[in-house]
Amino acid sequence: MSTPAYDESFFKRIKSARNETNGIFDCTKLILGIVCASVVLHIFKFILMVIPISMIVIGCVFIYRAKEYVQFTDKNAPNFCHEILYMFAFWITNSSFVIVGVLICFAGCIGCIAVCGRGE
Numbered sequence: 684m685s686t687p688a689y690d691e692s693f694f695k696r697i698k699s700a701r702n703e704t705n706g707i708f709d710c711t712k713l714i715l716g717i718v719c720a721s722v723v724l725h726i727f728k729f730i731l732m733v734i735p736i737s738m739i740v741i742g743c744v745f746i747y748r749a750k751e752y753v754q755f756t757d758k759n760a761p762n763f764c765h766e767i768l769y770m771f772a773f774w775i776t777n778s779s780f781v782i783v784g785v786l787i788c789f790a791g792c793i794g795c796i797a798v799c800g801r802g803e
Contacts, residue, residue, distance in 0.1 A: 693717070693721060696717050697714055697717055700713035700714055700717060742772075742776065743776060746769075746772055746773055746776055749762075749769075750773070753769055755769070
């Protein structure tokens with residue numbers, strides 16, 4: 684089993700930093716720079732993943748919680764929402780979850796076929 688390409692390049696950069704420097708302080712400085720850059724990159728990727736997921740959760744909470752209280756008839760009511768707009772958001776959200784669920788089931792079936800379907 685081979686290591687991922689990221690680990691390989693990460694360790695290659697550390698090894699080359701160790702070989703290219705003369706003193707321990709220069710080597711430590713370069714290695715800390717490599718590690719800090721890697722950590723910052725991972726934190727940035729984590730933040731970029733958390734933002735869309737949190738927006739989906741906030742949107743779902745808003746849409747499903749408002750279903751009981753939303754007003755479609757009285758335009759002057761404080762909880763008025765245009766019915767077509769609300770139903771569009773509601774069904775887009777529901778259909779997105781159905782599509783994701785079907786894709787997960789499909790991927791699971793493909794994985795089971797790949798693992799169990801081998802004719803050995």
